[in-house]
Amino acid sequence: MLVGGVVAAMDGNGKDDGATINPKQQVVSAKRPALPLKLLLLAVLATGFLAVVVIFLSGFTYSMLPRFSLLLMSSAPLSSSSPTTQLAGGNGKTPLERWITTPATTAWHNMTDDELRWAATWHPAIATYPYKRVPKVAFMFLTHGPLPLAPLWEKFFSGATSNDLYSVYIHASPDYTAAADEFSPASPFYRRHVPSQAVEWGQPTMVDAERRLLANALLDLANDRFVLLSESCVPLFNFSVVYSYITGSNHSFVGAVDDPGPGGRGRYSGELAPEVSPEQWRKGAQWFELHRDLAVLVVADDRYYPKFREHCRPGCYMDEHYLPTVMSVEAPARIANRSVTWVDWSGGGAHPTTFGEANVDEAFLTRQTTVTDQGKCTYNGQPSEVCFLFSRKFAADTLQPMLKLAPKMLGYG
Numbered sequence: 436m437l438v439g440g441v442v443a444a445m446d447g448n449g450k451d452d453g454a455t456i457n458p459k460q461q462v463v464s465a466k467r468p469a470l471p472l473k474l475l476l477l478a479v480l481a482t483g484f485l486a487v488v489v490i491f492l493s494g495f496t497y498s499m500l501p502r503f504s505l506l507l508m509s510s511a512p513l514s515s516s517s518p519t520t521q522l523a524g525g526n527g528k529t530p531l532e533r534w535i536t537t538p539a540t541t542a543w544h545n546m547t548d549d550e551l552r553w554a555a556t557w558h559p560a561i562a563t564y565p566y567k568r569v570p571k572v573a574f575m576f577l578t579h580g581p582l583p584l585a586p587l588w589e590k591f592f593s594g595a596t597s598n599d600l601y602s603v604y605i606h607a608s609p610d611y612t613a614a615a616d617e618f619s620p621a622s623p624f625y626r627r628h629v630p631s632q633a634v635e636w637g638q639p640t641m642v643d644a645e646r647r648l649l650a651n652a653l654l655d656l657a658n659d660r661f662v663l664l665s666e667s668c669v670p671l672f673n674f675s676v677v678y679s680y681i682t683g684s685n686h687s688f689v690g691a692v693d694d695p696g697p698g699g700r701g702r703y704s705g706e707l708a709p710e711v712s713p714e715q716w717r718k719g720a721q722w723f724e725l726h727r728d729l730a731v732l733v734v735a736d737d738r739y740y741p742k743f744r745e746h747c748r749p750g751c752y753m754d755e756h757y758l759p760t761v762m763s764v765e766a767p768a769r770i771a772n773r774s775v776t777w778v779d780w781s782g783g784g785a786h787p788t789t790f791g792e793a794n795v796d797e798a799f800l801t802r803q804t805t806v807t808d809q810g811k812c813t814y815n816g817q818p819s820e821v822c823f824l825f826s827r828k829f830a831a832d833t834l835q836p837m838l839k840l841a842p843k844m845l846g847y848g
């Protein structure tokens with residue numbers, strides 16, 4: 436499917452339109468409320484004080500400090516208690532517990548991209564965790580504005596046996612100021628927007644946003660797998676199927692093919708040598724899934740990234756080449772060379788098919804979840820009948836038919 440898609444895309448020197456920017460997007464005027472400066476200042480002061488005490492009390496090394504202060508800084512309840520109460524037990528948590536606790540209920544913060552990248556790429560050098568770690572899957576939504584299919588995703592997430600199995604991050608346009616009011620407190624999407632920058636179709640800013648999402652999700656140490664989705668993606672299976680498929684895989688699902696045509700190697704620029712040779716150049720759909728250590732590698736990358744940013748601009752599309760190429764060079768045995776997000780390229784041309792209300796019925800769902808659209812693939816080296824967990828592109832008006840199909844698709848809801 437993917438290879439066929441790539442060929443179809445290649446013929447038109449095509450380009451998936453990613454998290455497409457809808458020109459009719461409403462721009463809402465309300466501004467996101469500023470962060471309470473005093474609270475943050477207090478948190479920063481408390482953090483410094485506490486950090487020093489932690490060194491004395493528990494002999495922690497300096498290397499732990501930045502992560503530690505980050506947890507505190509973003510942890511709202513702590514900022515309301517005085518440094519003294521934090522010392523006397525810090526909400527009844529041990530230092531290790533505080534170290535590994537989910538940073539905050541909100542994904543928002545005021546770090547710059549540079550600060551964020553630095554904070555996000557701390558990585559334990561010891562592979563085993565000295566505590567029972569339940570891996571979380573981070574679902575990262577790249578969208579221009581609203582997430583019209585969120586009610587379907589909310590149903591999907593309601594099948595999680597615990598909220599500690601997943602987390603949600605949303606990168607919307609900075610113009611999209613209705614974000615704060617989009618979801619109710621009960622929603623997994625509530626306050627999950629991350630600080631964002633403008634994204635242009637086919638431009639490196641698209642990959643900047645992907646990296647920004649990864650960096651934000653890395654701040655939560657429990658996040659172990661990272662999935663990129665768009666506002667037009669839907670799940671094809673229920674939460675437990677998706678969760679076990681992703682966490683049980685030895686490979687990260689990054690599409691990567693060596694396409695000899697003009698839409699593949701034809702987009703390679705000699706300026707990328709010596710870091711990347713034409714033989715190493717890969718193409719793949721933007722919608723990836725990554726293991727944590729590979730996510731760290733991507734966010735920390737300052738070897739390939741600046742060169743791609745400079746030398747892969749339209750008609751080279753960085754979002755179709757950066758990750759497939761860099762993963763194929765740096766960690767070829769770690770990636771499945773296929774995406775878990777299905778898309779229909781059968782129409783040919785630069786853009787995949789968008790499905791509307793009229794397309795979505797039970798027969799469609801059956802096709803999507805069986806060999807007709809799933810095709811054949813390998814999973815952990817074995818033949819598998821489940822190859823795609825997500826599907827795109829679904830227009831907003833597919834919500835109602837999808838909700839109606841949800842009980843059949845999910846087994847609940």
Ligand SMILES: *[C@@H]1O[C@H](CO)[C@@H](O)[C@H](O)[C@H]1NC(C)=O
Binds near residue numbers: 472545
């Ligand atoms: C974030 O907020 C704190 C507290 O108000 C402030 O000291 C710091 O400079 C801010 N950082 C950025 C990058 O704006």
Ligand SMILES: *[C@@H]1O[C@H](CO)[C@@H](O)[C@H](O)[C@H]1NC(C)=O
Binds near residue numbers: 686763770771772
């Ligand atoms: C993915 O492709 C690379 C070559 O780029 C290969 O080394 C690797 O084994 C492939 N992965 C799988 C799961 O087949």
Ligand SMILES: *[C@@H]1O[C@H](CO)[C@@H](O)[C@H](O)[C@H]1NC(C)=O
Binds near residue numbers: 685815816
């Ligand atoms: C996955 O990788 C681990 C560690 O390399 C290995 O022990 C395990 O057998 C692999 N599982 C499969 C299904 O390939």
Ligand SMILES: *[C@@H]1O[C@H](CO)[C@@H](O)[C@H](O)[C@H]1NC(C)=O
Binds near residue numbers: 676
């Ligand atoms: C999720 O889907 C699988 C496969 O269809 C099914 O066996 C399982 O019962 C479903 N889980 C729930 C909670 O419905």
